[in-house]
Amino acid sequence: MLRSRFCPLCAAPLEKRVPELDDRVRHVCSACGFVLYMNPKIAAGTVPVGDDGRIALIRRGIEPGAGKWSWPCGYVEMDEDVPACAVRETREECGLRTALGPLLGLYSYAASTAEGAISGTGMVIVCYLARVTGGVLTAGDDAVEAMWVAPADLPWDDLAFDSSHRGLRAFLDR
Numbered sequence: 001m002l003r004s005r006f007c008p009l010c011a012a013p014l015e016k017r018v019p020e021l022d023d024r025v026r027h028v029c030s031a032c033g034f035v036l037y038m039n040p041k042i043a044a045g046t047v048p049v050g051d052d053g054r055i056a057l058i059r060r061g062i063e064p065g066a067g068k069w070s071w072p073c074g075y076v077e078m079d080e081d082v083p084a085c086a087v088r089e090t091r092e093e094c095g096l097r098t099a100l101g102p103l104l105g106l107y108s109y110a111a112s113t114a115e116g117a118i119s120g121t122g123m124v125i126v127c128y129l130a131r132v133t134g135g136v137l138t139a140g141d142d143a144v145e146a147m148w149v150a151p152a153d154l155p156w157d158d159l160a161f162d163s164s165h166r167g168l169r170a171f172l173d174r
């Protein structure tokens with residue numbers, strides 16, 4: 001996205017300049033004047049906890065973080081809010097229905113150091129505590145494995161992201 005070259009509205013070349021009433025260099029369309037504002041992407045997920053106190057984790061099947069463990073999380077769609085995304089991603093990635101609990105944390109990464117910097121974008125990651133209410137733990141399309149794990153057995157040395165650590169740490173600190 002940082003390397004966008006053409007206007008998404010009219011396909012004319014973008015140029016880098018400071019638009020009127022702005023103070024930063026932006027990608028501005030040379031023909032129609034459209035300004036391509038680039039902002040962080042937002043993802044949401046949960047630390048899903050079962051009745052027995054164990055946590056559901058998934059082992060990621062795709063980059064970034066392929067082969068490593070994380071709590072289920074994914075990008076917020078335009079037509080849903082953040083809590084709905086957290087519930088949906090949990091269902092899609094590990095097959096569990098959940099009732100959202102309190103926010104465990106919000107983890108923000110600037111583009112230069114962002115997790116998943118493949119697209120060169122900043123990231124905001126929202127993590128909820130969630131109570132598992134149904135479903136069967138199964139690895140979704142993006143995962144190669146899913147497991148129930150007791151808090152004492154969390155795979156700290158094999159977690160995918162900084163946010164994976166921080167969400168689980170926030171859960172344990174409660």
Ligand SMILES: [Zn+2]
Pocket residue numbers: 007008009010011012029030031032033034
């Ligand atoms: Zn244009």
